[in-house]
Amino acid sequence: MNPYTGRIDRFRASMAERGWHAALLTPSGDMEYVTGIRRRRPSATENHMHGDWLGGVLVTSDEAIAVAPHLARRHFEEQLRDTPWVDGMIPIDEGEALDPFARTLFADRVPSGGILALPRKAMVQTAVELARLCDFEFRCTSEILGPMRAVKDAGEIRAMEAAAAVADHAFSEVVPALRPGMTELDIKFLVERALYAAGAEGTSFVTGIMIRGEGCDGPLEGVSCKEGHRLEPGRVLAFDFGAVVDGYASDFGRTVFIGEPDAELLRIHALIVQAQAEGMRALVPGTSTREVDAHARRVIEDAGYGEAFFHRLGHGIGIDVHEAPFLAPGSDGTVKENMCFTVEPSVLIPDRCFIRTEDVVRVTPEGGVSLNHTPTDPIII
């Protein structure tokens, strides 16, 4: 029982309702969700392939066909071995003239002036070139696939549990390996090696290792990955990392105190844990996403740290680390059973601490249930 045939059918039905003629699922979570064809890992700086703006899987009412730039051809061929619901592959040769290729590709598939949908992070070049060549209008596939992807089926929840377990296991290996003097970069390598050893296919986002304390300021995530601050007594170390397992992402956070923390740090940690618990309790089907955020945020605000909790409470998570809907002020989603969210309150005080705990949480009729099993007690080394 593959889930893809059913997903393609539902996607086609929704496209037909909207009057969309086709979707070009460029490499993305949307392509993975609908077709089972995995994307390759992204390049840290931009890469280029001849015809990359045409690469992906073109889904029409009666066909799903891969379009493979020469440099992606082996990848698509390998993926297509296990995806018989995709009808075939059209290669783009190195140096092939792309204007006639594109015109021919769409000639019998999408009428001139028709509507083509693209994943929201598809290259804008795709729209620029196809507006010029075929006079298409464009929509974002997330309009249909965002809500479809938000509610996870049983197979997806198993993969999410596996991804969470890899994060838990890696963390359990990393904490005993921490040593005074280690830098943020040392710990990043320790975490990533532990994730792969535990079964990760890759990281799901940029591993965040944040040591804070007196004189340890700086951005939480920037352009550079220098050695960073060192583990020293009195400092506070926050982890934020995740793995991809069976195509699904985890996102995990805990805070470690180096030496006995003072009373305020412990109080903030307890607040964070309490806010997380309140957020999880609020994750009941039918609740609005902004209420969930507000419910957890109130705990931190009431204690006087509202300004220090500078980001949203959490985000949907699945094939991508950030998926709709979002647990955020001003958000307009509604919580449904078997949605998965991060719940990740934090307090950031410059030159003092960044304290956060983060789990991936599945929505059940009784509220949120964590897929992670690492305790949330303060960790002191």
Next chain:
Amino acid sequence: MNPYTGRIDRFRASMAERGWHAALLTPSGDMEYVTGIRRRRPSATENHMHGDWLGGVLVTSDEAIAVAPHLARRHFEEQLRDTPWVDGMIPIDEGEALDPFARTLFADRVPSGGILALPRKAMVQTAVELARLCDFEFRCTSEILGPMRAVKDAGEIRAMEAAAAVADHAFSEVVPALRPGMTELDIKFLVERALYAAGAEGTSFVTGIMIRGEGCDGPLEGVSCKEGHRLEPGRVLAFDFGAVVDGYASDFGRTVFIGEPDAELLRIHALIVQAQAEGMRALVPGTSTREVDAHARRVIEDAGYGEAFFHRLGHGIGIDVHEAPFLAPGSDGTVKENMCFTVEPSVLIPDRCFIRTEDVVRVTPEGGVSLNHTPTDPIII
């Protein structure tokens, strides 16, 4: 003497010639090149920020203003301290209604029905939403910035040399550390740790560690980063990695033989080195990029390995690892002085070997000069 004021002026002049009203430089090499504002490292799976499709630097004829989604605000604030040629920042609050925000943002800046340029890898959602809200047409900034970025100035060449030196240095540290039994994943971590130790701000693309030999087949780059093949006598290990230093990328490759290679492997290695030398010799201003590819390719074809050299000879490189123009069959670029290219011929024989040598090469009137200084002799351990 900052280079950005001049670049912004030239970019504006070219936009005016084309009748473009503005460019929204979303986080990209184009944003870095024109404004000096650095993008953050990309997430391995997709991330999301409220209003991310509006984030970047909006450049009009008389203004350059950063537009910062809430979760990118600290990053932009930090970057803007050193970029006084950017006129200011407009923040997008968490939960802010984006349709009225976008309409107001563009109201006095770009007329309805006007032309807005975007980097070719900008999110297609930006074009979809702004077509709906403002009736804009879209172009790709690469039309102007591709040729501007291709020819490097003296400061850029210094950064390219520094990035190449970091790759050379890391390689010199890695080779003596190779041990029998190490996996591809072990070596990947070894390489990346060495890159950071040598001064990298980050990797420039997905580090490629490819062990080949009898029974060692598989894709050269896929979705997963498993342990991979092991270093064992008789096998061949190809490296493909690079660093970002001062905002510029390197891209480096060498091949290491585990134990004495047979005569054919040595012959292939010599061919590769000869093809690379021919490619470098052909990198004379005025030559067409396809001729450079053909010139090097002929060496490998004449020896009967043409089919095994499955990719283009090289690509432009600078702020991004892949930049126009490309040394490829069917390409239509022209080589100019102070362009930088990779020259990276290879031979892939399934179950036997992947042999490649790769340098970053600067174009001079006398031909290509390598920015790397690692010898190209076969390395046998």
